[in-house]
Amino acid sequence: MVDRSESSSALSPEDARIDQIADAALRLFARYGYKRSSMDDIAREAGLAKATLYLHFKGKDDVFRAMLNLLARRVEARCREVVAVPGPFPERLAALVEAHHGLAYASFGTGEHLVELKAVMNAIATRELQAFEQIFVTLARQLLQEAEARGEVALCRASVTAEDWIAGLMFAAAGAKTGAPPSCQAYAERLAGIAHIFAAAVTVG
Secondary structure (H helix, E strand, O other), X not given: OOOOOOOHHHOOHHHHHHHHHHHHHHHHHHHHOOOOOOHHHHHHHXXXXXXXXXXXXXXXXXXXXXXXXXXXXXXXXXHHHHHOOOOOHHHHHHXXXXXXXXXXXXXXXXXXXXXXXXXXXXXXXXXXXXXXXXXXXXXXXXXXXXXXXXXXXXXXXXXXXXXXXXXXXXXXXXXXXXXXXXXXXXXXXXXXXXXXXXXXXXXXX
């Protein structure tokens, strides 16, 4: 994952403009979904002429991929912040799950367009989606390794590999928002419960 700073002073003018457009697209896609958001709408939301968008993007698909890349960088920055904070494994895992899954969910507002947006991700942004998910996989594995080194956890207690344990955690986090879209607070509470269940499965003592 490309790690460009969120500080506008650290970005080139072109990258700053791309992020400006991607940020506007994120707000629109959260509000109206992908199909109902046009390039005209994105330009208006970004406060730019439509021609300016086409200086940087061929079309809405490219804007969508840039939007997902921007969101991934924001989520990754937050995830790395919480992982750097010391504490018991269950608390650190819960913070990571919330930073990754919770922040991504909150970024799409009420969640009413999540099904459509996820379908679009699978159709046109597979590489970006995989990179986004890899952020969680990498940092969850780091947490496990650190906790194992301290004797806090033992994967043998759950009789699974680290990969399977992380995959199960991700499936559970995704499943926690199915059905009627929960509020951000309700989803955060569900994520916290899931994280503590998965932590308990491998915690020693």
